[in-house]
Amino acid sequence: xxxxxxxxxxxxxxxxxxxxxxxxxxxxxxxxxxxxxxxxxxxxxxxxxxxxxxxxxxxxxxxxxxxxxxxxxxxxxxxxxxxxxxxxxxxxxxxxxxxxxxxxxxxxxxxxxxxxxxxxxxxxxxxxxxxxxxxxxxxxxxxxxxxxxxxxxxxxxxxxxxxxxxxxxxxxxxxxxxxxxxxxxxxxxxxxxxxxxxxxxxxxxxxxxxxxxxxxxxxxxxxxxxxxxxxxxxxxxxxxxxxxxxxxxxxxxxxxxxxxxxxxxxxxxxxxxxxxxxxxxxxxxxxxxxxxxxxxxxxxxx
Amino acid sequence: xxxxxxxxxxxxxxxxxxxxxxxxxxxxxxxxxxxxxxxxxxxxxxxxxxxxxxxxxxxxxxxxxxxxxxxxxxxxxxxxxxxxxxxxxxxxxxxxxxxxxxxxxxxxxxxxxxxxxxxxxxxxxxxxxxxxxxxxxxxxxxxxxxxxxxxxxxxxxxxxxxxxxxxxxxxxxxxxxxxxxxxxxxxxxxxxxxxxxxxxxxxxxxxxxxxxxxxxxxxxxxxxxxxxxxxxxxxxxxxxxxxxxxxxxxx
Amino acid sequence: xxxxxxxxxxxxxxxxxxxxxxxxxxxxxxxxxxxxxxxxxxxxxxxxxxxxxxxxxxxxxxxxxxxxxxxxxxxxxxxxxxxxxxxxxxxxxxxxxxxxxxxxxxxxxxxxxxxxxxxxxxxxxxxxxxxxxxxxxxxxxxxxxxxxxxxxxxxxxxxxxxxxxxxxxxxxxxxxxxxxxxxxxxxxxxxxxxxxxxxxxxxxxxxxxxxxxxxxxxxxxxxxxxxxxxxxxxxxxxxxxxxxxxxxxxxxxxxxxxxxxxxxxxxxxxxxxxxxxxxxxxxxxxxxxxxxxx
Numbered sequence: 001x002x003x004x005x006x007x008x009x010x011x012x013x014x015x016x017x018x019x020x021x022x023x024x025x026x027x028x029x030x031x032x033x034x035x036x037x038x039x040x041x042x043x044x045x046x047x048x049x050x051x052x053x054x055x056x057x058x059x060x061x062x063x064x065x066x067x068x069x070x071x072x073x074x075x076x077x078x079x080x081x082x083x084x085x086x087x088x089x090x091x092x093x094x095x096x097x098x099x100x101x102x103x104x105x106x107x108x109x110x111x112x113x114x115x116x117x118x119x120x121x122x123x124x125x126x127x128x129x130x131x132x133x134x135x136x137x138x139x140x141x142x143x144x145x146x147x148x149x150x151x152x153x154x155x156x157x158x159x160x161x162x163x164x165x166x167x168x169x170x171x172x173x174x175x176x177x178x179x180x181x182x183x184x185x186x187x188x189x190x191x192x193x194x195x196x197x198x199x200x201x202x203x204x205x206x207x208x209x210x211x212x213x214x215x216x217x218x219x220x221x222x223x224x225x226x227x228x229x230x231x232x233x234x235x236x237x238x239x240x241x242x243x244x245x246x247x248x249x250x251x252x253x254x255x256x257x258x259x260x261x262x263x264x265x266x267x268x269x270x271x272x273x274x275x276x277x278x279x280x281x282x283x284x285x286x287x288x289x290x291x292x293x294x295x296x297x298x299x300x301x302x
Numbered sequence: 303x304x305x306x307x308x309x310x311x312x313x314x315x316x317x318x319x320x321x322x323x324x325x326x327x328x329x330x331x332x333x334x335x336x337x338x339x340x341x342x343x344x345x346x347x348x349x350x351x352x353x354x355x356x357x358x359x360x361x362x363x364x365x366x367x368x369x370x371x372x373x374x375x376x377x378x379x380x381x382x383x384x385x386x387x388x389x390x391x392x393x394x395x396x397x398x399x400x401x402x403x404x405x406x407x408x409x410x411x412x413x414x415x416x417x418x419x420x421x422x423x424x425x426x427x428x429x430x431x432x433x434x435x436x437x438x439x440x441x442x443x444x445x446x447x448x449x450x451x452x453x454x455x456x457x458x459x460x461x462x463x464x465x466x467x468x469x470x471x472x473x474x475x476x477x478x479x480x481x482x483x484x485x486x487x488x489x490x491x492x493x494x495x496x497x498x499x500x501x502x503x504x505x506x507x508x509x510x511x512x513x514x515x516x517x518x519x520x521x522x523x524x525x526x527x528x529x530x531x532x533x534x535x536x537x538x539x540x541x542x543x544x545x546x547x548x549x550x551x552x553x
Numbered sequence: 554x555x556x557x558x559x560x561x562x563x564x565x566x567x568x569x570x571x572x573x574x575x576x577x578x579x580x581x582x583x584x585x586x587x588x589x590x591x592x593x594x595x596x597x598x599x600x601x602x603x604x605x606x607x608x609x610x611x612x613x614x615x616x617x618x619x620x621x622x623x624x625x626x627x628x629x630x631x632x633x634x635x636x637x638x639x640x641x642x643x644x645x646x647x648x649x650x651x652x653x654x655x656x657x658x659x660x661x662x663x664x665x666x667x668x669x670x671x672x673x674x675x676x677x678x679x680x681x682x683x684x685x686x687x688x689x690x691x692x693x694x695x696x697x698x699x700x701x702x703x704x705x706x707x708x709x710x711x712x713x714x715x716x717x718x719x720x721x722x723x724x725x726x727x728x729x730x731x732x733x734x735x736x737x738x739x740x741x742x743x744x745x746x747x748x749x750x751x752x753x754x755x756x757x758x759x760x761x762x763x764x765x766x767x768x769x770x771x772x773x774x775x776x777x778x779x780x781x782x783x784x785x786x787x788x789x790x791x792x793x794x795x796x797x798x799x800x801x802x803x804x805x806x807x808x809x810x811x812x813x814x815x816x817x818x819x820x821x822x823x824x825x826x827x828x829x830x831x832x833x834x835x836x837x838x839x840x841x842x843x844x845x846x847x
Contacts, residue, residue, distance in 0.1 A: 021436035192394035341739035473595040475823035478809035507811035545740040
């Protein structure tokens, strides 16, 4: 099949199979996304990050843990492209290995928080009445605390470790998603297509899972992508305070924290992980912006 | 087939309670097409929604096929007897479900077998070819969407269709197609229609009898022949017929 | 033969899409005198886009082209935004379909009319207030003082549409473009709103472009009708002759309407033909003839 006809097949207004219809919808979305240059940049950065994390042991020039006290606090040079830290470890290697930790944090939080939020928000919005009241007041309680302080409290109670940090972040990040999902549900639940499904005898669970979730998920995905930057920063913040990843793990926030003592004389120790955090956060924001063009049902042009 | 007696429908609670329908009483015979006409806010759509079980706040008596309905519970047998077509085809189809998904889910919910064959049949019945089966709503025009909505309502093989202004969001040429389709389906399947419209000409074309509503009350139940002759007994009916005759420049 | 108020020649509106460009309006020409001009067609025929193009309200990436678009001899094609804003509302006004979306929900009706008036007339406040009261009276609102202090959600649909008309007419425009002004209204309210517009056109010598999908209404209300199909005018004729229309599209639209006085078993269905998209304009009279006895 030539490239032109494959494109026509994908963009066909009259797909002949279920599969063609799905692929066509995906391709439409991809075309919209591709039109946004900055979003593409964000996507490329994130693909590079993922590639870096997968290949970390092979592309890192040195071990992230190998100490070389003779060469501590070296400025960037041919031997150490990004310099060395206070224990003489190669900062580039640590950054490359640290990308795994960053991705782990981001990935886990992105899997847990929106799911909790989606569930609580849609149930509250759809059930209404006292269920709504109870669930939303719980949400309010969580929202009333500053996120980082609440995460700190969780970590303090559970003990400092990367796993607990992730859990704490996920448990503090869900309330905004619940709010969002509830607001969406409230506008959807009185729609005619919900009434129509109800007239076919569809139960509440089916309405929730098959009809309401698919419409909430897209705006949640956009929101998650935009929030990722904040989550990375919170994780880095926990690491910075010594409550996240424990030494000698090369977590980016902890690396900044290590470099803090030398920030005036040996700027690169703190600046390099800072730049990494900045780049990845920005990439997620750009990606989120592009996803909004594709997924936000309100932006539909048809 | 359908008997409504002393139906009151209201929204909200006592201090701000709004009475949308007051003491509505009428009967629709098996195989008949009955119209409800009135201006916006007259309560005509509210009656349909109360019958369908979408509004729980009503009192009075609704009887379908000899069975008295509960306030908001509707059982499987009800959904197999009564189905509804909504006014706005842009709002009545799930934006992320393809035609195929909509019909397959409906058929499965109604406990039908041979789903694949039935989807093919339903699409043929409403005059959409197989080319439309895997489209999403945004790939359909307004008239095509309304055909899908009609196919969905027919999936349960109901005997009563509640039609809530099924053509008011469509162009006149498409309206003609949909009205013809509804007339054909009624003849073919022996359906009973209860149709709401603000357009007297549409009701005059589709229905045998009609009830005229004003501010929640039925002011008159009449034969369609009387409507055509402009012979309303109530003042309001005559006023409505007069106004829908079109615009006459004042002197 | 006086100079037309508005003259449109070869107007096109183009939108770029993934599959090439899409022409919503394809080279239409017409003149508007001091008359009620109806523009009818189905959704997607380009009738609303024509109104928006005249007012310079087509949003990018949409593009408006014309060989001439003149308001009393002055070209208003693609004027810079600042100048267009002066014309819009000042000399040409527009009434939209649903008053709910066109009135600002957090301002009282009075404030909005006064604001609209002062934007174009730079009159002192109490004079603007006087004018607003006058306008509300002109659109048959019985208790203008009370309505002035009401918020849009406190008035009915018909009242809202009358308020919109009052607001649009306060700066004494020469042309009013009404896009489906009565489709959201009940029949009994519709007649009142039409009467008001009719009177204003007659008394003030305004030109009215009445965009509607309702053929019968246009035939009864307007002086002259343009019938649009797929972005082109396929036929133009005096409104009173609409039922003798010759173009098969117009005929098809008329026939597909159910009628109380002539019941049929099956409604005739419009059979679209590709040739309509590009066929020549059917014009029974010369283009220069402005009917309506003016």
